[in-house]
Amino acid sequence: MRGRIGWALLALLVLAGCAGTGDAEDRVVPTVPAVPTVVPADPTSAVVPVWFVGGTPAGDRLFREIRALRDGGPDDAPPDPVGTAVTAVLDGRTDDPDHRTDWPAGVRLRSPVTHGDGLLTVDLAVAGPLPGPAGLALQQLVYTVQSAADSDDPVRVLVGGEPAETLLGEPVAAPLTAADPYRVRSLVEIDDPVDGARTPGPVVVRGEAAVFEATLLWEARNADGRVVRAGVTATAEGQRFAPFRVEIPLDPGDYTIVVSEDDPSGGEGRPPMTDRVRLTVV
Known part of the structure; x- marks a missing residue:
C-alpha cells in the first residue's frame, strides 16, 4: 500500500464519531475508513497530499502533509491538485x-503535470x-505526484521540456517509480490535526x-512537557500501513500529541519511530 489519497473522495468525507476515550489503559480498536478522514477548514475545498522529509531513528523518511485545495483558481480556472502538490514540494x-x-x-x-500513455509527466x-x-x-516528487493524481503510474521527469539524463546527481532518463514504502516512509504519521491547529476538545487524532x-x-503532554494523558490504540491492520484514530479528552491549553510504535524488543532494537503534533485546545 502506498498511502495514496483520492483527493476528490476526501473532499466528501466528514468527521466520524468517537472510537475510544483517552484513559491511560484504554486499548482502542478504531472503526475507520480506508483513507485518512480530513476535513479542510474551508468546506468548499478538497484536500491534496504532499510528501516532505523528516528525521527518524532509522534516518530520514517521508512524511505526508494534507493540504486544503480551494475550488477554482485565478479567473475561475479548475483546481489543479497535482500542480498544487508539486509546487508545495518544490517550495518547501x-x-x-x-x-x-x-x-x-x-x-x-514549468507546466501542468500531464497523465497519459501510462505515464505521469512532470516538466x-x-x-x-x-x-x-x-x-x-x-x-518526494514521485510519492506526491502519484498520491495527488491517485495513480501508480511511473513519473517521467523533463527539464525545460526535454528529457534529462540526471537530476540532483541521480539518473532520471527512465520513468521513476515509488520506492518500497517500508524503506522510505515514516512508519508512524499523524495526518490530522495539523501542527499548530486550534481545536475544541476532545481532540481526535487520525493518521496512518x-x-x-x-x-x-x-x-498528550502539556506546555511544561508533563504527560497528562496516555494510552494505547490500534491501527486497522498490523504490519501494514493502515489508518488509526484516537480521541483524547483535554482541557483548554497548549499540548503536544506524540504517537509512537510499541517496542517489542524491550530496547534491544532501534528506537521506536514517532510523530508529533503541537496544538491548542480552545
Missing part, C-alpha cells in the same frame, strides 16, 4: 517545522546546475502507521 513550505524538502531552491514546475524549470545529492527529493501487531502508544 511545510506545515510542520519538523519537516523539510530535499529540493534545492531554484526549481519550479521542471531549473535555474542553474543541480549536482545533488538528491537525498529523498526524487521520492505500519506497526507490530497494530499497536500504537500515544501521549
Whole structure:
C-alpha cells in the first residue's frame, strides 16, 4: 500500500464519531475508513497530499502533509491538485517545522503535470546546475505526484521540456517509480490535526502507521512537557500501513500529541519511530 489519497473522495468525507476515550489503559480498536478522514477548514475545498522529509531513528523518511485545495483558481480556472502538490514540494513550505524538502531552491514546475500513455509527466524549470545529492527529493516528487493524481503510474521527469539524463546527481532518463514504502516512509504519521491547529476538545487524532501487531502508544503532554494523558490504540491492520484514530479528552491549553510504535524488543532494537503534533485546545 502506498498511502495514496483520492483527493476528490476526501473532499466528501466528514468527521466520524468517537472510537475510544483517552484513559491511560484504554486499548482502542478504531472503526475507520480506508483513507485518512480530513476535513479542510474551508468546506468548499478538497484536500491534496504532499510528501516532505523528516528525521527518524532509522534516518530520514517521508512524511505526508494534507493540504486544503480551494475550488477554482485565478479567473475561475479548475483546481489543479497535482500542480498544487508539486509546487508545495518544490517550495518547501511545510506545515510542520519538523519537516523539510530535499529540493534545492531554484526549481519550479514549468507546466501542468500531464497523465497519459501510462505515464505521469512532470516538466521542471531549473535555474542553474543541480549536482545533488538528491537525498529523498526524487521520492518526494514521485510519492506526491502519484498520491495527488491517485495513480501508480511511473513519473517521467523533463527539464525545460526535454528529457534529462540526471537530476540532483541521480539518473532520471527512465520513468521513476515509488520506492518500497517500508524503506522510505515514516512508519508512524499523524495526518490530522495539523501542527499548530486550534481545536475544541476532545481532540481526535487520525493518521496512518505500519506497526507490530497494530499497536500504537500515544501521549498528550502539556506546555511544561508533563504527560497528562496516555494510552494505547490500534491501527486497522498490523504490519501494514493502515489508518488509526484516537480521541483524547483535554482541557483548554497548549499540548503536544506524540504517537509512537510499541517496542517489542524491550530496547534491544532501534528506537521506536514517532510523530508529533503541537496544538491548542480552545
